[in-house]
Amino acid sequence: MDTLIERAVSSVDPFSHAFLENPYPHHEAMREAGPVVRLERYGIWAMARHQEVRDALTDWQTYCSGAGVGLSDFRKEPPWRPPSIILEADPPLHTRTRAVLTRILSPAAINVLRERLVQEAEVLIGRLLEKREFDGIAELAEAYPLKVFPDSVGIAEEGRENLLRYGSMVFNGFGPRNDLFDKAMANAGPVRDWIMSKCSRAALAPDGLGMQIFRATDSGELSEAEAGMLVRSFLSAGVDTTVYGIGNALYCFANHPEQWTTLRENPSLMRLAFEEVLRFEAPVQTFFRTTTKAVDVGGVQIGEGEKVLLFLAAANRDPRRWERPDQFDVRRRATGHMTFGTGIHGCVGQAVARLEAEAVFGALAKRVAAFELTAEPTRRLNNTLRGLDSLPLRLVPA
């Protein structure tokens, strides 16, 4: 006799303000409801347990990206922009584009940036120490990546504010057409035009990461148009993710001063500490996949062509995987979190993200004893990202 498994159903809206303000109780409810949960409101499936999220991410043949990694199914409605040829692609196209970025963004290749990124962090932290009180989001979490990332790609200075506007479009664009989506897309035309104008060979510095992509056209590995599309991927994925990551790290250390002390006393914990931030307050909360065939998940049948919402941030706090999951602890082995994803689409830029964080928090650890909140932080809601709009801080010098 077959075992009958009751299918878990939820009426929750994971893109509502209430959910996004505090997703954690909802994550727990979804994890406990079952290995996969039907979200009635959107007619989609959701996974919130570490094992199931991981299994879906490592099975691209069943859980594809080519139909989009947001709610919208590209096979049923036109995407708001031409699909990314790496994020929203499957093998064999993905294999070819990914190989180029894997090479350009390898830890060894990215280490070349270290000296300049550390220098920029030290200059910025020196200025902020003089100011003493400032907004940790605008003046640090945004200011640092907005300087070093476009410098590294090889983009001109003028108009860089468009990078955050475009990031908001991209990451809100993975959600439903709700108020957050509409607000992000309100000025889409000029922002998109600016971004696309920076993706041509002519707009890029000769020694940057962007031009390195264009060099892959020499061997015929990529076409000229594909190289431009991969520069667009840099500009889409490389700014907001690190802005929210650095902002969330500041938020964690301001709220857990004893963890900052532990880190300062043990500088070798720096890399693990940033992984713990990514686990505990994941800047990227979710991605979707689309099933290519019917699949059984823990006894529940999912049909072909179904959207599956993967809660990376819920996997990061699954008690089946983590001890004391709701505790921020820089000493734990936080690697294995799902914030960078895993499998063939696992974050190709993670060496850059880690280097930026190491530079900023390394500079802070040398000179800052504590972070004091001078007012309540406010949240910036986003259909995909979790982070702050403002984080009023006072630095206590070491």
Ligand code: OVM
């Ligand atoms: C892209 C892209 C956009 C957003 C995120 C991302 C996390 C990639 O355009 O390829 O990866």
